[in-house]
Amino acid sequence: MMRWLILAVCASFSLSAQAGLRAVACEPEWGALLGELGGDKVSIYTATTAQQDPHHIQARPSLIAAVRNADLLVCTGAELETGWLPLLLRQSGNAAVQPGKPGYLEAAALVQRLEVPTRFDRADGDVHAAGNPHIHLDARNILLVAEAVSQRLVTLDAGNAGVYQSRLADFSRRWRSAMQRWEREATPLRGVAIVVHHRDLAYLQNWLGLREVGTLEPKPGVEPSSAHLAGLLASLPTQRPQLIVRAAYNDGRAAEWLSARARLPVAVLPFTVGGSPRAGDLFALFDDTIATLLTALR
Known part of the structure; x- marks a missing residue:
């Protein structure tokens, strides 16, 4: 009996020692960032996956338990x-x-938000009063968030402050170098006209200079209707888009319908970490996003 008690105490101690700071990330990009900055000092639970629309998630018991212990x-x-x-x-x-x-x-509170509405009316669809929330696809925003997350880790776990600060410095160095490469590689995308599924790529467009000329959704969050798609198809000769772009979690039927009739390529972007086999971390997310756009453009 004493032997089992000692083993249980040792197992409990080992688990708590390994767990460290407990963090919950609402979206995969923030879970990946926490991993970059926290390393083995932070255990991470990610609430959503790349194949889910982050607007619509159920507060399931396992998620409630994770937040309760975070x-x-x-x-x-x-x-x-x-x-x-x-x-x-x-x-x-x-x-x-x-x-x-x-x-x-x-x-989103740490960056300059795009598309902040001058008026707010739910009749306009899924419009966010605080502006477009999909901030993570502008790589410059990742650095701003990384600095704040690192500081918060230091505040909550001062004993490992040196680790967090060192990891932030290393991440920032690698991220700035990667941004220079991404911006250089993405030069052919500047000014390219695109049709998007949902208004979730605004920050990517702003960063890389892509030009949105149409949306598959008639209003944000409203499923594409046949009448809207027909009207969009009729407008394309004037707008002259070169690509249809959607996120991996979007239903692909509307994009394929328009692609077949307008003879436009479709670029399916991972949107977040895990959204494609290649996008396994934050760096690979942007590698894959830019490569997918360039391949579709060619």
């Missing part, structure tokens, strides 16, 4: 998770990760 919650904010995060926070009962606490961080 020291840090990193989400996009700007109302991206408004359909499920408030419920999750209430049901978790974890005071440490509520808005305004050190354990709660919203990435």
Whole structure:
């Protein structure tokens, strides 16, 4: 009996020693960033996958339990998770990760947001009053978020401050070098006219100079109708797009319909980490995104 007790105590100690700081990321990109900055000092639970629309997630029991035990919650904010995060926070009962606490961080609050509406009307579709929340596809924004996440890790786990600061310095060096390469490789994309599925690529477009001339959705979050697609097809000779672009999690039927009739290539972007076999981390996400766009353009 004593032997089993000693083994149980040792196992419990080992588990707690390995776990370190416990973090929950609302989206895969923030889970990947936490991994870059925290290493083995942070255990990470990611609430969504690349094949899910982050607007619409169920607050399942396993997710509630993860948030209940978390020291840090990193989400996009700007109302991206408004359909499920408030419920999750209430049901978790974890005071440490509520808005305004050190354990709660919203990435969109750290960057300049695009498409902030001058008026707000739900009749316009899934419009976010705080602006477009899909900030992570501008690589410059990742650096801003990384700095804030690292500082928050230092605040919550001061004993490992040196580790977090060192990892941030290393990540920033590698990220800046990669950004220079991505911007150089993406030069042919500047000014290219595209049709998108949903308005979730605004930051990528702004960074790389892509020009949006149409959307498959008649309004943000509203499924494409046959009448809207027919009207969009009729407008294409004037708009002269070169690509149809959608995220991996979008339903592909509307893009394929338009592609077949307009004879335009479709670029299916991973959108976030895990969205394609190649996009296994943040660096590979941008490698694959730019390569996919260039391949489709050719």
